[in-house]
Amino acid sequence: MTAPDPFELDVRPQLARGEEPFGAIMAAADRLLPGQALRLIAPFRPAPLFGVMANRGFAASDRQRPDGAWEVVFAPLEDGTPDAGLAPGSAPGAALWPDPSVTLDLTGLTPPEPMVRILETLAALPAGDVLFALLDREPIFLFPELATRGHEWAGNVAPDGGSYRLLVRSGGPEGEAEHG
Incomplete structure (x- = not known):
């Protein structure tokens, strides 16, 4: 069985209107199918979101696109959210x-x-x-x-x-x- 295509969410229009996109990002993450990744497009590298999504069981990979926007793919971790130790996103030290x-x-x-x-x-x-x-x-x-x-x-x-x-x-x- 193959994983579904990533769900794409472009938050640039929301940010351009002065709106906070965090709620929309979390709602999109909640709607993902099992094994599905979230592809986020933003005008800047959303580094604070990496820890939040890691804590929800997602690994992040990012790149700056030729148009200057940032594309981040939050892919579900293979084993899901850990049930022991510190949560993903926690400071390493x-x-x-x-x-x-x-x-x-x-x-x-x-x-x-x-x-x-x-x-x-x-x-x-x-x-x-x-x-x-x-x-x-x-x-x-x-x-x-x-x-x-x-x-x-x-x-x-x-x-x-x-x-x-x-x-x-x-x-x-x-x-x-x-x-x-």
């Missing part, structure tokens, strides 16, 4: 991070409150400090924000399946995130 200096139990809060609290807390943390958060669900909308602000993350579903555990290493307070 997370096992070597220091113990968390801040712990947040965000279970029972409705979105976007968990994301707001995590970002507010990170805005005050020195670079290299680690935050631990316990959430009701995987914070897929948070991952691109973390990447944009210079933070790294690692996470996974708790063994009981009832919560999501997230570590975030601060890239520094807002405005300090210079990489040196």
